[in-house]
């Protein structure tokens with residue numbers, strides 16, 4: 400099975416976010432980046448499918464030069480090769496624009512399966528995989544917990560709301576968006592890290608893929624949310640704050 | 656300007672988030688000087704459509720076909736594509752449910768548009784609509800405008816608009832029969848199921864101490880376990896804690912876990928992503944302990960302590976032991 404995994408690099412969780420001078424996105428220069436969490440699970444699923452059914456795993460990553468770190472990680476964990484779609488201005492690009500670029504990189508590879516994370520931690524569109532499926536003419540299924548290949552189709556377990564699940568069969572080629580936490584992630588081995596250096600990374604410019612399309616959504620500005628709820632913040636040393644909290648819970652909220 | 660709200664039903668029951676989207680649709684339409692309509696898809700919808708007759712809507716479209724009996728992305732997209740081409744709404748709204756996530760981006764793509772997902776508010780200024788959505792799991796908001804002539808697409812985040820503000824009125828029910836063929840529906844869904852019954856019922860707990868990724872390691876859990884014991888509380892967690900296997904799945908609170916409404920909920924090292932908030936917002940009193948003053952959890956908390964949980968939790972246990 401030939402599997403492409405879309406991996407995005409996002410600011411590390413717990414980053415302190417500052418709006419940039421344009422007011423339309425954040426200042427990225429001081430941030431550190433990591434692999435988007437669900438994408439690490441998508442890669443893990445791809446590697447496990449390859450172990451079970453054979454084939455090839457290709458990591459696909461769009462972004463500026465910094466994303467080569469994410470690509471190296473994927474190669475070190477066992478991806479066979481990678482495609483880097485080079486673009487400096489993906490920032491808050493809309494989901495259709497990003498998906499178009501990725502889909503045109505995928506098209507010529509003719510994969511059996513495309514895996515994405517179900518959602519990016521930064522933009523949080525939760526859409527890129529579904530849009531790619533439509534652009535590629537593939538069926539898709541979202542929020543996937545488990546994948547079983549069955550010849551020319553896959554049978555997948557979808558998460559539904561409130562503790563419900565559903566199995567679904569779909570013909571290949573297909574796109575699946577993978578839920579976080581569905582398996583145990585592997586670490587890159589020393590051997591893997593060494594081997595990664597010799598693996599192929601194909602670099603494609605956005606222009607070669609038809610360019611980043613004119614946006615269909617315009618981001619007017621981004622900002623820290625205004626607090627609407629009056630939260631009583633309890634200050635002081637941990638001991639003082641704890642004492643104040645117990646006092647409030649007993650005599651104001653009366654829940655103790 | 657016209658707004659169409661796509662309502663969600665399963666087996667003849669509404670997904671309640673549909674009414675929040677409907678309320679959003681009414682409010683946006685009113686602000687734009689228009690009226691909203693609604694659409695519901697399925698097979699055998701007369702009872703459900705009847706329930707919308709008393710809402711202030713222009714038309715309720717019942718989009719019925721045997722191939723819409725079970726949800727599929729292909730079936731729903733094809734059916735709605737036909738509705739939109741025939742009725743030409745300028746804005747199409749969905750509740751941001753798992754189902755909408757599964758097909759709304761596909762539908763938008765078919766019209767060369769992008770869905771504005773997870774909308775939490777809107778503004779209308781001189782006839783132009785701005786939608787507000789969250790980035791970074793609620794740490795940042797953004798104002799967006801959809802460009803071009805539309806139709807434009809947006810999904811409404813849980814809890815952002817209130818379904819009890821639905822305007823009453825009168826709606827006409829109109830049937831719409833899309834042309835669908837079985838061969839174009841590629842996914843074969845099987846019936847939904849639940850895993851084994853939950854051994855832990857958090858819904859009846861009076862007090863819940865809930866722990867998130869701020870706890871860093873499984874070995875640190877005794878810290879919050881002691882807090883729970885001192886309070887005679889149930890221990891719960893955010894999803895990553897259960898994903899890691901540090902606590903069993905049945906202790907997960909949120910959209911894919913349990914929905915709880917204790918009289919006291921103490922969130923320790925939990926950021927407050929919307930999927931967590933929907934499971935605990937109904938608690939009577941909410942306490943948040945978090946080192947990040949901008950953590951979205953403080954937006955729902957009654958009492959907050961900004962600080963290191965490894966210092967605050969032991970101090971709290973010590974204080975509580977004084978009164979127990």
Ligand SMILES: Cc1cc2nc3c(=O)[nH]c(=O)nc-3n(C[C@H](O)[C@H](O)[C@H](O)COP(=O)(O)OP(=O)(O)OC[C@H]3O[C@@H](n4cnc5c(N)ncnc54)[C@H](O)[C@@H]3O)c2cc1C
Pocket residue numbers: 412413517518542792866867868869870892893894895896907908909910911912913923924925926927928929930931934944945946947950962963964965
């Ligand atoms: C479809 C879908 C369904 C989901 N379902 C659920 C669900 O049911 N339940 C759920 O919980 N999530 C769910 N999620 C995941 C959700 O989006 C969040 O990723 C998750 O809730 C984050 O968990 P967290 O707050 O523990 O971790 P993080 O977001 O990593 O937050 C950790 C917090 O700890 C704080 N912290 C760190 N160190 C300290 C310290 N020393 N002292 C004090 N504070 C500290 C940080 O400031 C941060 O705010 C779902 C996501 C999706 C896409």
Ligand SMILES: Nc1ncnc2c1ncn2[C@@H]1O[C@H](COP(=O)(O)O)[C@@H](O)[C@H]1O
Pocket residue numbers: 405406407408435437438441459460461462489494497501514515516517518519520522523524525526527528
């Ligand atoms: N720039 C990118 N490069 C590679 N994959 C991406 C990129 N943007 C989004 N994706 C994939 O699409 C998924 C969903 O992203 P989003 O639609 O932004 O929530 C991510 O989890 C990734 O798998």
